[in-house]
Amino acid sequence: MNLTAKLVDIGVNFRSKQLTGLATEIIERAKDANVGAILATGTSLESSRSELALAHQHPGYLFSTAGVHPHLADGWNVAIREGLLTILADPACVAVGETGLDYNRNFSTPANQRRAFAAQLEMAVVIGKPLFLHCRDAFDDFQAMVRDAVAAGAHGVVHCFTGSQDEAVVFVELGLDIGVTGCVANLSRGQALREAVKSIPLERMHLETDAPYLGPKNAKRRRPYNEPANLVWVARAVAELRGIDELVVVQACTRNSVRLFGFSTQAG
Ligand SMILES: [Zn+2]
Numbered sequence: 001m002n003l004t005a006k007l008v009d010i011g012v013n014f015r016s017k018q019l020t021g022l023a024t025e026i027i028e029r030a031k032d033a034n035v036g037a038i039l040a041t042g043t044s045l046e047s048s049r050s051e052l053a054l055a056h057q058h059p060g061y062l063f064s065t066a067g068v069h070p071h072l073a074d075g076w077n078v079a080i081r082e083g084l085l086t087i088l089a090d091p092a093c094v095a096v097g098e099t100g101l102d103y104n105r106n107f108s109t110p111a112n113q114r115r116a117f118a119a120q121l122e123m124a125v126v127i128g129k130p131l132f133l134h135c136r137d138a139f140d141d142f143q144a145m146v147r148d149a150v151a152a153g154a155h156g157v158v159h160c161f162t163g164s165q166d167e168a169v170v171f172v173e174l175g176l177d178i179g180v181t182g183c184v185a186n187l188s189r190g191q192a193l194r195e196a197v198k199s200i201p202l203e204r205m206h207l208e209t210d211a212p213y214l215g216p217k218n219a220k221r222r223r224p225y226n227e228p229a230n231l232v233w234v235a236r237a238v239a240e241l242r243g244i245d246e247l248v249v250v251q252a253c254t255r256n257s258v259r260l261f262g263f264s265t266q267a268g
Contacts, residue, residue: 006036007235007250008257009228010132010179011159011208014040014054015047018212018225023054026211026227027062033229036254037263038062039208041132041159043069043098045083055092063263065132067097068116073108076116081123088127094261096124097132098159101145104137114141121149124156130260131156133176139167143174150175157260160210161193168196172204177260179206182216182226185237197241202252206260207234 009030014023030038040055040062042048048066055062066087068076087093099120101113108116124131131149133156135142146154158171159179168178178200183190197205209216212225216233232246235253239246257263 003036003254003258003263005247005251006034006254007207007231008037008039008254008263009035009209009211009231010039010157010206010257010261011181011210012038012040012228013043013211013213015043015050016212019227026229027058030228030231031061033232035228035231036061037257038228039094039132039257039261040064041098042066042087042093044072045080048084048087048093052087052090052093059092063092063094063261065095065097066093067099067120067132069098070100070102070113070117070134071107073113073116075108076112076119081119084120085123085127088123088129093129094263095130095132095156096120096127097156098134099131100134101138101142102134102136103141110138110141113138114145117145121145121154124154125149125152128153133158134160135163139163143170146176147174155260157206159206159208160214161196162190163196164192165196165199168200172201177204177206177256179208180234180238181208181210182214182219182230182234182237184234184241185216185218187217194241197238202242202249203256205238205249205253206257207231207238207250207253209234
């Protein structure tokens with residue numbers, strides 16, 4: 001498969017309630033909207049299993065991640081770790097995560113979040129697959145923990161980046177890539193991101209919908225949920241903010257996603 005001028009959506013939550021039973025039609029619409037590959041987000045052992053099963057139904061088009069989201073970190077244990085490692089041994093499962101820290105509402109205790117995150121960082125180092133990272137209101141702890149993992153050989157992307165320009169600079173200097181969602185088209189709540197997007201190096205940027213969440217406000221939305229078919233609107237908003245051609249954004253981000261996740265070698 002030649003992904004050169006196609007979009008790659010690096011964040012779709014097919015297991016979310018809103019997308020239940022819709023995978024086939026969503027993937028068809030994504031293909032019609034020039035999306036050439038999708039990375040399905042695993043957020044628990046169970047969803048990591050089902051996203052991998054879905055990836056197997058769409059070989060070369062759908063890939064998956066395996067991890068435990070910080071919201072669910074209270075349940076972390078050795079059996080989950082072993083289960084995730086089994087999933088991660090599959091070539092269609094291309095990243096460790098979603099993992100990270102989220103101190104916004106502390107659905108799991110910060111201590112448990114750090115424990116689950118540390119374990120998953122170590123897994124990524126050991127197996128050599130990239131990280132799919134989540135950081136919300138936890139910048140200091142997050143960057144300290146990731147820094148150690150990167151020193152040990154880890155690499156990855158901070159998905160759904162919504163932080164400041166300064167935080168973006170720190171992540172990029174650490175060697176991490178940055179995932180940009182439809183928040184970039186949100187004129188009120190996306191202001192920090194809209195500023196940051198102007199200076200994030202294009203060779204470190206990825207595009208994602210984080211569907212069904214975060215529908216881009218510039219899209220002509222026809223459905224009550226966000227979906228990969230809307231990814232072009234994210235690319236368009238980034239291109240407008242940087243004053244460059246949309247195709248340049250698409251090609252750069254796709255190249256980055258292929259490089260980080262290795263889609264090209266497996267895409268048939
Ligand atoms: Zn997230």
